[in-house]
Amino acid sequence: MSTLLQVSGVTKRFGGLTAVREASFVVKAGEILGLLGPNGSGKTTMMNLISGNLRPDAGGIAFENTEIAGRRPHLIARDGVARTFQLVRVVGEMNARENVMAGLAFRKSPLWGSAAEDEADRLLERVGLAGRAQTPAADMTYIDQKRLELARALGLKPRLLLLDEWLAGLNQTELEGGVSLIRSLGEDGVTVIMVEHVMAAIRSLCGRCVVMNAGAIIAEGSTGDVMADPAVVSAYLGDEHA
Amino acid sequence: MKNSPAFVIGAGAILFAALAFVPFYVDGYGLALAIGIASYTILATAWALFSGPTRYISLATVAFFGVGAYTVAVLGEVLPWPLVMLVAAINGMLLALVVGLSTLRLAGIYFVIFTFGLTELIKQLVTWYEVKITRTVGRYVFLDIDQQTIYWQLLALAAILFLVGYLIGRSRLGFALRIIGGDETVARHVGIDTTHAKVALFVLSALFMTLTGAIMAPRWTYIDPAIAFNPQVSFQAVIMALLGGVQRLWGPVLGVIPMTLLFEYLNANFPNYFILILGIVFMLIVYLLPQGVAGAVSSLRAWSRRDGKSVEEAR
Numbered sequence A: 001m002s003t004l005l006q007v008s009g010v011t012k013r014f015g016g017l018t019a020v021r022e023a024s025f026v027v028k029a030g031e032i033l034g035l036l037g038p039n040g041s042g043k044t045t046m047m048n049l050i051s052g053n054l055r056p057d058a059g060g061i062a063f064e065n066t067e068i069a070g071r072r073p074h075l076i077a078r079d080g081v082a083r084t085f086q087l088v089r090v091v092g093e094m095n096a097r098e099n100v101m102a103g104l105a106f107r108k109s110p111l112w113g114s115a116a117e118d119e120a121d122r123l124l125e126r127v128g129l130a131g132r133a134q135t136p137a138a139d140m141t142y143i144d145q146k147r148l149e150l151a152r153a154l155g156l157k158p159r160l161l162l163l164d165e166w167l168a169g170l171n172q173t174e175l176e177g178g179v180s181l182i183r184s185l186g187e188d189g190v191t192v193i194m195v196e197h198v199m200a201a202i203r204s205l206c207g208r209c210v211v212m213n214a215g216a217i218i219a220e221g222s223t224g225d226v227m228a229d230p231a232v233v234s235a236y237l238g239d240e241h242a
Numbered sequence B: 001m002k003n004s005p006a007f008v009i010g011a012g013a014i015l016f017a018a019l020a021f022v023p024f025y026v027d028g029y030g031l032a033l034a035i036g037i038a039s040y041t042i043l044a045t046a047w048a049l050f051s052g053p054t055r056y057i058s059l060a061t062v063a064f065f066g067v068g069a070y071t072v073a074v075l076g077e078v079l080p081w082p083l084v085m086l087v088a089a090i091n092g093m094l095l096a097l098v099v100g101l102s103t104l105r106l107a108g109i110y111f112v113i114f115t116f117g118l119t120e121l122i123k124q125l126v127t128w129y130e131v132k133i134t135r136t137v138g139r140y141v142f143l144d145i146d147q148q149t150i151y152w153q154l155l156a157l158a159a160i161l162f163l164v165g166y167l168i169g170r171s172r173l174g175f176a177l178r179i180i181g182g183d184e185t186v187a188r189h190v191g192i193d194t195t196h197a198k199v200a201l202f203v204l205s206a207l208f209m210t211l212t213g214a215i216m217a218p219r220w221t222y223i224d225p226a227i228a229f230n231p232q233v234s235f236q237a238v239i240m241a242l243l244g245g246v247q248r249l250w251g252p253v254l255g256v257i258p259m260t261l262l263f264e265y266l267n268a269n270f271p272n273y274f275i276l277i278l279g280i281v282f283m284l285i286v287y288l289l290p291q292g293v294a295g296a297v298s299s300l301r302a303w304s305r306r307d308g309k310s311v312e313e314a315r
């Protein structure tokens, strides 16, 4: 598999705190990569650096062999990197259809008017929100808002999709639906980086994982190997004892 | 059908055509009031065009208005009228471009203060220039433009503004602005160049403010920086727009009509307390009618015909 994203020696500091420290890893085209690590280990910061929400202090990020580190987020989004947010972000005063149209109207090949409405409804159906097009996003449950965010991200027709704890908070049935939805995205050729704590989901979806601890990458490899890695085990246990 | 573009634009055209007959039915005082209402309709609507979706409270309205008025004071007798308007438009848009690019990164109250300070700065600069370089304090504007013509020019400008506002509301740019107002981080991550979109709307809104100042200038035979850059104008435009409601294109005008009449009355009867009253009105509106009259009307309508739906949902 070819390399879609290459993160090389990326560092991000917040004042005295180094949230990401000289991180390097690759994402291969077509894979679903798990990004794991205890709370505060720098996963969300890593997602923010890739999506352009934050600018790295050092290091490079190459997407399809083009340097994107420090580029403005709207350009990265148009290049084909879409994301959801750990703390869900939807436009509350717009309805579900408009929220998805936001993802369609400003991408490289934009959709507008009735074409955008039809595509938005199709995406809503895909994430399990069929018939909810007119519901204001603010009136939706947290879980439905997460689905809505995913539909918006898919609207960008991403080649790389960043999911930050998108499965968190789902009950068992919803989790199964969510897992098969993500799997279907992978089958459509979307490359996914997913930050996740739900181990069952990671085992069933991710061929490979990258593990972070205190800002550094402590393991990268096939999911089975990484889970058995003593450094990973102690990072998680250490976190729980802390 | 009621929402089809042809219907809306047609109805708007008929309304403006009807308003063009106003000068034939009113006396001098009535015409002066109509001019006041028309000019504040443009200022408040243009203000809301940018500030409604983005929620940036700009107090720079009169900076653009004053630049328009001053362009006329300087060039009015030198160039033909259409050219004067063109120069005014360019001046206002250039100023808006510079202000927009340098300030739209500021958030909340810093933006408010900056735009207020900017107006004062421009006023002082013009004063300095006039005193030091041209050795005058004020200028006389002797242009052969009567009150009716001023009214018709304002009406035409207002018609263009409503048409432009309506088209923007249906465009990707208008949609982008609504997303930016809702959540700017989301806007950036769906591919919106937020700086671009905000500056574009800011410049467009400033264009209409500048032209209003240019059209209004011949009304004063004498202008000086204190008249052209009077901050009261900015405050009044904000109050009117907020009172009427900035979420809809036709919202601000609902605030303009009663407020023009009220301010007229207050200014005539309590000139010393006018600023104080203005401040109190400002606070009352912000506290009592955060959605403006237009928002309240919509809520009320939704409430009166609600069929099991809550007011919030129907909004």
Ligand SMILES: Nc1ncnc2c1ncn2[C@@H]1O[C@H](COP(=O)(O)OP(=O)(O)O)[C@@H](O)[C@H]1O
Pocket: A014, A017, A019, A037, A038, A039, A040, A041, A042, A043, A044, A045, A046
């Ligand atoms: N914008 C920010 N400003 C300051 N510190 C931050 C910011 N974002 C994250 N951090 C800090 O960086 C560290 C990593 O955070 P984060 O990337 O959110 O971790 P994770 O997603 O793995 O839980 C934490 O210590 C967090 O407090």
Ligand SMILES: [Mg+2]
Pocket: A043, A044, A045, A086
């Ligand atoms: Mg996180």
